[in-house]
Amino acid sequence: xxxxxxxxxxxxxxxxxxxxxxxxxxxxxxxxxxxxxxxxxxxxxxxxxxxxxxxxxxxxxxxxxxxxxxxxxxxxxxxxxxxxxxxxxxxxxxxxxxxxxxxxxxxxxxxxxxxxxxxxxxxxxxxxxxxxxxxxxxxxxxxxxxxxxxxxxxxxxxxxxxxxxxxxxxxxxxxxxxxxxxxxxxxxxxxxxxxxxxxxxxxxxxxxxxxxxxxxxxxxxxxxxxxxxxxxxxxxxxxxxxxxxxxxxxxxxxxxxxxxxxxxxxxxxxxxxxxxxxxxxxxxxxxxxxxxxxxxxxxxxxxxxxxxxxxxxxxxxxxxxxxxxxxxxxxxxxxxxxxxxxxxxxxxxxxxxxxxxxxxxxxxxxxxxxxxxxxxxxxxxxxxxxxxxxxxxxxxxxxxxxxxx
Numbered sequence: 001x002x003x004x005x006x007x008x009x010x011x012x013x014x015x016x017x018x019x020x021x022x023x024x025x026x027x028x029x030x031x032x033x034x035x036x037x038x039x040x041x042x043x044x045x046x047x048x049x050x051x052x053x054x055x056x057x058x059x060x061x062x063x064x065x066x067x068x069x070x071x072x073x074x075x076x077x078x079x080x081x082x083x084x085x086x087x088x089x090x091x092x093x094x095x096x097x098x099x100x101x102x103x104x105x106x107x108x109x110x111x112x113x114x115x116x117x118x119x120x121x122x123x124x125x126x127x128x129x130x131x132x133x134x135x136x137x138x139x140x141x142x143x144x145x146x147x148x149x150x151x152x153x154x155x156x157x158x159x160x161x162x163x164x165x166x167x168x169x170x171x172x173x174x175x176x177x178x179x180x181x182x183x184x185x186x187x188x189x190x191x192x193x194x195x196x197x198x199x200x201x202x203x204x205x206x207x208x209x210x211x212x213x214x215x216x217x218x219x220x221x222x223x224x225x226x227x228x229x230x231x232x233x234x235x236x237x238x239x240x241x242x243x244x245x246x247x248x249x250x251x252x253x254x255x256x257x258x259x260x261x262x263x264x265x266x267x268x269x270x271x272x273x274x275x276x277x278x279x280x281x282x283x284x285x286x287x288x289x290x291x292x293x294x295x296x297x298x299x300x301x302x303x304x305x306x307x308x309x310x311x312x313x314x315x316x317x318x319x320x321x322x323x324x325x326x327x328x329x330x331x332x333x334x335x336x337x338x339x340x341x342x343x344x345x346x347x348x349x350x351x352x353x354x355x356x357x358x359x360x361x362x363x364x365x366x367x368x369x370x371x372x373x374x375x376x377x378x379x380x381x382x383x384x385x386x387x388x389x390x391x392x393x394x395x396x397x398x399x400x401x402x403x404x405x
Contacts, residue, residue: 050076050083054117062110066097069106085120085170088242089113115246119151119170128282129163130154132275134292134355134366136161142266143273144195144234146171146253147280148178148188151246153255154280155266162285166266169259171234172244174251178278179361180217183229188251189217190359192367193232193274195267201236201257209236210257213267215274220403221358221367221388224323234274236260277359295355295366295389298397307348311340319390319398342378349373364391372404 057072073090080086093109124130130145136158145154153171157164173188174180180189193215201210212235218227229251236257237244244254253276266272298317305313315333322329340346350370358365366389374381388401 050080050086051117051121053080054083054086054089054113054120058110058113058117061106061113064106066106070094070097085116089116091242092245112245112247115151116170118149119246122147122150122152123168124154124165124282127284129165129285129288130156130275131281131283131288131291132277132357132359133163134288134295134357135353136163136273137352137354137370139352140271140273140354141268142166143275144263144266145275145277145280147277148173148190149278150280153253153259155263157266167262169255169262170243171259172246172248172254174249175247177247178276180229180232180251181227184250185229186250188249188253188276189222189227189229189232190276190278190361191217191219191221192356192358193217193219193276195234195269195272195274197269198264198267204235206238208233209238209241210260211236212252213260213263220386221401224401234260234263273354273356275356275359278361279359292355295368295397296353298389299350299353299355299368299387302399303348303350307346309340309343309346311337314340317399318402319392319400322398322400322402324402344377347375358388365389366391366397 053072053076057069057076060072061069070090070093073086073093076083076086077090096109132145133143133156136143138158138160140158143156143158145156146152147154151171151173152168154168155166157166174186176186178188178190180187195213196216197214199208199212199214201208204212212233215232215234217230217232231252233252235252235254237254243256248254302314302317305317315336318329318332320329322332324332327335350372353368353370356367356369358367368387368389370385372381372383372385374383384405386401386403386405387399389397390400391397
């Protein structure tokens with residue numbers, strides 16, 4: 001398959017599947033074939049490349065030609081047994097078409113096929129890295145990134161600050177897409193989370209397959225934004241099922257049991273971040289370094305202002321709508337002015353720093369997480385701090401939320 005043809009297939013799949021992800025769309029009526037001649041003219045050509053053949057069969061399905069589409073997927077699965085997507089989708093389609101076909105069924109199935117195709121082709125170019133991981137602390141050995149808009153999960157290794165892609169695989173999400181807000185909304189959250197442990201499959205109902213990795217949803221940002229719900233996991237699929245459709249869970253991230261188990265060597269509970277994002281761009285390391293330095297220089301300027309007891313400059317790094325769990329910005333400013341007025345010397349040092357591009361539909365956000373070592377002439381403390389930075393309309397990054405652990 002030529003580069004141009006494969007690029008077309010990926011662009012086609014993404015353009016047709018992306019609008020479905022944020023909210024549950026109205027189910028359009030499936031078109032019935034007007035005649036056998038029309039169905040025959042829409043039949044996919046015997047392309048050698050399975051991606052294009054899968055795309056052509058999906059066009060038949062979207063047009064309401066269910067039997068013809070099923071036949072095209074069947075032929076593809078026979079001709080290209082190594083094309084796993086073709087095998088999986090054909091088997092799922094056979095099972096689901098045994099039930100009564102309702103108005104809109106074919107279009108729903110076609111949307112699932114398009115998203116599966118976009119996932120299959122969402123393999124990053126060699127030598128690129130995801131823009132959501134700007135910096136990982138040295139103690140973080142691996143990170144997981146899930147691009148929900150393309151139903152793809154990536155495992156990356158952190159080798160002394162250099163990111164290396166180790167594996168990538170298909171992963172499903174909530175039946176209503178992403179952007180969780182409320183309990184029971186059947187959406188997958190957007191954010192940066194930690195895996196809290198492992199639950200073996202024999203301790204769970206069959207729905208979860210080989211097991212589950214629970215996430216710490218809702219995290220501190222979710223709680224600040226009053227997002228509800230709980231029990232968001234990475235988990236497998238029931239026995240006898242290869243995969244689940246891309247949008248079929250109650251909000252969890254689902255994957256084949258073999259893929260789930262393959263993640264275990266890369267996961268250390270409490271030290272393996274999971275980024276659930278609506279968009280992941282793969283960029284060169286130089287591009288990522290430029291973006292990282294812009295954020296790190298701002299963070300360093302904040303540290304220096306605090307260490308210099310330049311309270312006005314220090315407070316200038318905090319947005320007008322900034323808050324902590326127990327203080328508004330005005331209360332925070334008054335507190336810092338009162339405390340700093342009593343200091344003769346302050347030294348603040350940061351280490352174990354990780355920086356993430358934080359997925360947020362309303363603003364351009366960054367999360368900085370680090371160990372903070374504060375020393376003054378009459379007080380000292382060591383703590384873990386989370387800072388949520390937002391790029392405001394003037395282009396400057398400012399802190400909108402800060403929490404200390």
